[in-house]
Amino acid sequence: MKIRDITRRAGRSLKNAKARTLLTSLAIGVGAFTITLALAAGEGGRQYAQDIITSNTDVRELYVQPKMDSGMDPTKPREYVEGPSMQFGGGFSQKMLSEKDISTLRELDNVTQVTPIYNASALYITRAGEKKFQAGLEPHNSAIKDEVLAGDVKDIANDEVILPSAFAEVLNVSPDAAIGQVIDVVMANTATGEQQVFPLKVSAVVKSSALSAVGSTTLRASRDTVADMYTFSMRGTPLESAYIGALVLANKERDVEGVKESIEKKGYVAQTAEDLMGFLFQFINVLMGILIGFGALAVLTSVFGIINTQYISVLERTQQIGLMKALGMRRRDVGRLFKLEAAWIGFLGGALGSVLALAGGAAANPWIRDVLTLGENTNLLLFQPWMFAVVIIGLMLVSVGAGILPARKAAKLDPIEALRTE
Amino acid sequence: MIEVKSLTKVYGKKHNVFTALDDVSFEVPTGASVAIIGKSGSGKSTLMHIMSGLDRPNEGEVVVNGENILELKQKAIDKFRATKMSFIFQSFFVQANETCFDNVSLPLEIAKVPIGERRKRVTKALEAVELGDKLKQKAKNLSGGQKQRLAIARAIVNEPEIIFADEPTGNLDSVTGEKVEDILFSYNKKNGVTLIIVTHDPDLAQKCDMQINIKDGKIESIQYAKNKKAAPRPSRRVVS
Numbered sequence: 001m002k003i004r005d006i007t008r009r010a011g012r013s014l015k016n017a018k019a020r021t022l023l024t025s026l027a028i029g030v031g032a033f034t035i036t037l038a039l040a041a042g043e044g045g046r047q048y049a050q051d052i053i054t055s056n057t058d059v060r061e062l063y064v065q066p067k068m069d070s071g072m073d074p075t076k077p078r079e080y081v082e083g084p085s086m087q088f089g090g091g092f093s094q095k096m097l098s099e100k101d102i103s104t105l106r107e108l109d110n111v112t113q114v115t116p117i118y119n120a121s122a123l124y125i126t127r128a129g130e131k132k133f134q135a136g137l138e139p140h141n142s143a144i145k146d147e148v149l150a151g152d153v154k155d156i157a158n159d160e161v162i163l164p165s166a167f168a169e170v171l172n173v174s175p176d177a178a179i180g181q182v183i184d185v186v187m188a189n190t191a192t193g194e195q196q197v198f199p200l201k202v203s204a205v206v207k208s209s210a211l212s213a214v215g216s217t218t219l220r221a222s223r224d225t226v227a228d229m230y231t232f233s234m235r236g237t238p239l240e241s242a243y244i245g246a247l248v249l250a251n252k253e254r255d256v257e258g259v260k261e262s263i264e265k266k267g268y269v270a271q272t273a274e275d276l277m278g279f280l281f282q283f284i285n286v287l288m289g290i291l292i293g294f295g296a297l298a299v300l301t302s303v304f305g306i307i308n309t310q311y312i313s314v315l316e317r318t319q320q321i322g323l324m325k326a327l328g329m330r331r332r333d334v335g336r337l338f339k340l341e342a343a344w345i346g347f348l349g350g351a352l353g354s355v356l357a358l359a360g361g362a363a364a365n366p367w368i369r370d371v372l373t374l375g376e377n378t379n380l381l382l383f384q385p386w387m388f389a390v391v392i393i394g395l396m397l398v399s400v401g402a403g404i405l406p407a408r409k410a411a412k413l414d415p416i417e418a419l420r421t422e
Numbered sequence: 423m424i425e426v427k428s429l430t431k432v433y434g435k436k437h438n439v440f441t442a443l444d445d446v447s448f449e450v451p452t453g454a455s456v457a458i459i460g461k462s463g464s465g466k467s468t469l470m471h472i473m474s475g476l477d478r479p480n481e482g483e484v485v486v487n488g489e490n491i492l493e494l495k496q497k498a499i500d501k502f503r504a505t506k507m508s509f510i511f512q513s514f515f516v517q518a519n520e521t522c523f524d525n526v527s528l529p530l531e532i533a534k535v536p537i538g539e540r541r542k543r544v545t546k547a548l549e550a551v552e553l554g555d556k557l558k559q560k561a562k563n564l565s566g567g568q569k570q571r572l573a574i575a576r577a578i579v580n581e582p583e584i585i586f587a588d589e590p591t592g593n594l595d596s597v598t599g600e601k602v603e604d605i606l607f608s609y610n611k612k613n614g615v616t617l618i619i620v621t622h623d624p625d626l627a628q629k630c631d632m633q634i635n636i637k638d639g640k641i642e643s644i645q646y647a648k649n650k651k652a653a654p655r656p657s658r659r660v661v662s
Contacts, residue, residue: 005531016519323515326476328504329532330497415476419511 001333010340017313024302024309025348028395031299032353033360036391037381038291040361044382045284049277051378057273058143059253060112062260064105065245065269066095084242096242101268105248108262110255115139115223116243118230123188123195125219127171127181135167137185137229140220149175151204161185161200162220166208175205185219187229191236198229299395302349303402306342310406314338314413321410322418335411342403343396350392358383424450424473424584424616429482431468431639442468443479444639450632452487452583453614455607457627460636467588469636470620474507474586475499486584504533508577510606512589514569518562522553522572525561529580547579548572551605567598574605584616585609591626603629 014021053059066083086094097116105114118139124132140156149165156162161183168178185198200221221229234240248270250259256272263270314321321334361381368380431443442465450456460466471477473484475491483490491502508529516525523544530540548554551571556564561572570590577585587606591599607629610617619630627633628647635642 001532002534009531012520012524319515320517323509323511324528324532326474326503326509327529327532328500328502328507330500333532416471419515 001329001336003336006333006337007340010337011344013313013317014341014344020309020312021345021348024305025345025352027302027305028299028346028349028399029353029356031295031297031302032350032391032395033357034295034298034353035292036354036357036383036387037361038288038295039387039390040357040381040383041291042284042288043384043387044380045287046281047382048374048378048380049280049284052280053273053277055145057276058141058249059273060143060250060256061141062248062250062256062263062270062272063245063276064097064248064263064271066097066101067267067269084239086239086242086244094244096239096244097246097268099241102243102246104266105246105263105268108248108259108266110251110259111248112251113249115247115249116227117245117247118226119244120187120226120230120233122219122229123186125167125183125185127173127183130171132186133167133170134217135185136218137221137226138218139223139226147207149205149207151179151202153204153206156203156220156222158222158225159199159201160203160222162204162206163202164208164217164219165205166217167219168205178202178205183219185221185229187233189233189235196232198225200225299398303398306345306399306402307405309345310338310342310403311409313341314406314410317410318413318418321413322415325413325415326419331411334413335407338407338410339400339403342399342407346396346399347392349399350388350395353395354388354391358388423452423485423487425483425485426450426469426473427483427485429469429472429479429484431465431472431477431479441639443472446482446636446639446641448634448641448644450616450618452616453610454632455610455617455630456619456632456634457630458618458620458634458636459622459624459627461622464636465639466620466622466636470586470588470618473618474509474584475503504529505580506583508580508582508585510570510573510577510585510587510590512592514566514573514593516561516564516569516572516576519560521558521560522548522556522564522575523558525572526576526579529576533580535580543579543581544575547575550578550609551575565598566594567601570594570598570602571605574602574609578609578615581613582615584618587617587619589621589623590619591623592621 066081081095084096084098086096102114102116105111118137120137122135122137125135126132140153140162142154146153146162151162153162163178163183165175168175171178171183173181179202181202182199183202185200186195187198188195231240234242248259248263250256260270260272324334324337325331361383365379365381368374369378372380374380426446426448429443429446430441433440433442446465446469458466458469468477472479472482472492475484475494478492482492484492486502486506491499494502517528526544526547527540530543535543545554545557548557551574553568553571553575556568556572561569564572570593577587585606590606591602594602603626606617606619609615617630619626621627631647633643633645633647635644
């Protein structure tokens, strides 16, 4: 018998037992629903994490720190390493990078730029006639994505500043009106207490983003300006010209891994943006794994349902099987008939479950967005065509597997015995 | 030509031995109509099952056109049944939920006949049993006589050489039974198909060229119909 004819007959006998087929498919559909949602949540989560990474970091950037005695055991003393370090008291210190280290990094291949981490914290910032606020300052990197409310973030001059919208609000100015306004950034020297005012013009206002880790409390200025501020605040202290780390910018995204290797060869610790955010992906994968596990459990349960249904079907159609075998149908084809019926059940269940998941996801996405305040256009459940293909084909295979035992029973049926049944 | 040579079939073991067939031999010329008669339990159904290759005897041969079908492999026997034999049963065994067309098309699907050819032959077979207007009807909507005619259409659609009929009129009243008999015999005569009927109805057996009486697994007698010599009819024509 041809596969096409067997498939057609398999479909027809399922149609003749509609309620039973539907109920069995529903059982497997629950598994399909859960697995599809798990895959969608994983995809959405990864996408979301990717968004977080691009709004906080430049993928070409590596965070470099000096290598330290990394013994975390608090009962053992750590070895002293030469070079500047920040003392925390209690025997703890943080090794820092010196200017020499910075120039070593600059000389590496495929490195465009090395920016020391200027840990610049303003004494306060203010606008004429307004209250004073605490703020940090960091160099602007145009590769990091922003939601710009006013102005332009592409280039920044040395006397300009990019303001998060939260600051515009407390400094009593609308984003549009803020452009060109002067913000006074007041730095204090750590050694002498001497203060210096850096007046900066607002060049852009960006949205304080939920995705951004620091964006809401940090103003961005040009690299040189931030460097000046840091140098001023550290002048005369032992930490002058010492940095807790540096950002190394690789030429291209694909150079990042190579640069990381050569930095580590020089005796530093380097982390790529992906390393830094890797835990996010791991977290998402674990969550997805758990959800898929639940789905698999549901599928496992439905496997017994399919076996049961198919056994009953074989019993019910003993006479039909006998007839087909008497008419010369091969054992293999009789087996295939029942396996294909199981495959149909798997297909129906898979299709039903994934369509329900798609509908459920479309309904749940806006709600999730509201509850978690994720910002517009962020869908935590992202559906891709390959998911449906994987779920449906996978479940068809599982169903065929479940159908093997009943199909074998059907194939082994003695036609004489079968035709005696009346 | 079907030659049945010393068939013996035993069921059970040791103390519970039951001999269903005991050294049964006879010959059936091609195109003959044969009645195998006997009471229930006489072994007539077992004989039919062995002759059609569904069952295997402990000893003996069934030689069809010079070939011992009991020596064939399962695959070859299945093919033999799909192309050269067919069956009609007392309780019809038509698939109630399927249309007449799908019921009749089953043997052709099993024999891997292409779909276009299938349509032609199914229509022709249904017309031959006067069910040409019921093509799309579900089999469950047919009367008993119509169901058996549907079964006959299914039996003749693959243009077999041998038709086995197991009590074909057993579940029918005499009028419809007669009609079914007429269809069977006229097909047998017209197309030279060997017809083997298993029955306990002497009236039906009378109409056959040859009657094989079986009792307790042994042939009691073989009678040939008067003025009807079971002549071979080698020429086979398709259903008109």
